[in-house]
Amino acid sequence: MSSTLKAGAVIAAAGMGNRFGEKKQFKLLGRRPLLFHTLTPFLQCRDIVEIVVVVPEEDIDNTSRELASFTSAKPVKTVAGGTRRQDSVLNGCHALSNDVEIIAVHDAARPFVTPELISKTIKGCDEADGCIAALPSKDTVKQVNGDQIQKTLDRNSIWLAQTPQTFHRDILINALQQEIEVTDEASLVEAAGGTVVVTEGFAGNFKITTHEDWELADMMLHV
Secondary structure, three states: OOOOOOEEEEEEEOOOOOOOOOOOOOOOOOOOHHHHHHHHHHHHOOOOEEEEEEEOOOHHHHHHHHHHOOEEEEEEEEOOOOOHHHHHHHHHHHHHOOOOOEEEEEEEOOOOOOOOHHHHHHOOOOOOOOEEEEEOOOEEEEEEOEEEEEEEEEEOOEEEEEEEEEEEEEHHHHHHHHOOOOOHHHHHHHHHHOOOEEOOOOOOOOOOOHHHHHHHHHHOOOO
């Protein structure tokens, strides 16, 4: 990692679970809530010095109590989310100590991230404003309008974004304050003129979005 820069993590767990039908971040995966599985690699990652978990406001007290059961040498704080994802992530960034200069943002619904992948995204910030985990596309990618193919994109240049998405603090906070709607932090940093590089993730670092994804996660937990 950047030898002189401290890195913190923001775990985005403020979703209301509208697509899934419930707040999956608190649903038990095996014996522990999904959120706890996701937190563990960040607690294990030596490059991360502190963690902020962003949850719906009504879940702050419960989450704080549950997190107290984690014996951790690292501070883990809980803060309330905002209206949009970027508002939630911004709340998380502001809750980190002032001396944290690199921030890794991660989806609570990606429980199989590894300490090694977290560290790779932090190291990537040595050479750029940010570094995200991503997977090169194995499939042919079509741009479609309605049901009609407009064009076939060169899959060699297509990467599928994952998290962690890790950035220099000031650049990320500035980008999060922009008034544009996006689906990930890298899009905001790119729109603000920042340089973002990719480091290769892995297929197991998938996001639990559907009930089929949940079943797959449950199977992976028991492998």
